[in-house]
Amino acid sequence: MTDAAITRDGAVFRVSGDLLFTTVRDLLHEGESLFSTGSELVFDLSDVRHSDSAGLALLLEWLDRAEAAGVMLRFRNIPDSLVRIARLSNVEGLLA
Numbered sequence: 001m002t003d004a005a006i007t008r009d010g011a012v013f014r015v016s017g018d019l020l021f022t023t024v025r026d027l028l029h030e031g032e033s034l035f036s037t038g039s040e041l042v043f044d045l046s047d048v049r050h051s052d053s054a055g056l057a058l059l060l061e062w063l064d065r066a067e068a069a070g071v072m073l074r075f076r077n078i079p080d081s082l083v084r085i086a087r088l089s090n091v092e093g094l095l096a
Contacts, residue, residue, distance in 0.1 A: 006030050009044070012076070016047035019055025019082070031062050035069040046077035056085045059095060 004017035004027050013034060017023065034041060043062075048055070059075060059082070066073035075095055086092040 004048075006034070006043075012042045012044050014044045014047055016049075018049055019051040019058060021052065021054040024054045024058040028058055028061060031058075032065050035066055035071045035073075039070070040072040040074070041066065042074045042076060044076045045079060045082070048079050048082075051079055051082050051085075053085055053089075056082050056089065056091070060091065063094060 004015065004019055004023040006027065007014050007016070013031075015027070019027070031043070059078075063073055078095055083092065083095070086095055
């Protein structure tokens with residue numbers, strides 16, 4: 001397991017590491033702090049190695065908090081494992 005992190009790459013924020021129950025709490029607050037940086041944010045998840053339902057919960061919570069802050073949030077390169085969990089949970093459309 002590796003720690004998860006958010007780094008800036010131009011206009012895109014890269015999420016890397018493992019999105020697991022043990023790592024998402026810190027990312028929740030770190031991601032939320034970015035919602036005041038603009039009206040639209042893009043998170044690229046191509047560097048996410050492992051994820052579970054906590055990773056999906058993180059993305060859904062970010063979407064909810066971004067909407068409350070009036071920020072358009074988009075995800076790129078969502079790992080297949082998260083897409084499968086979202087599909088099983090009937091929330092796949094929320095991530096599109």
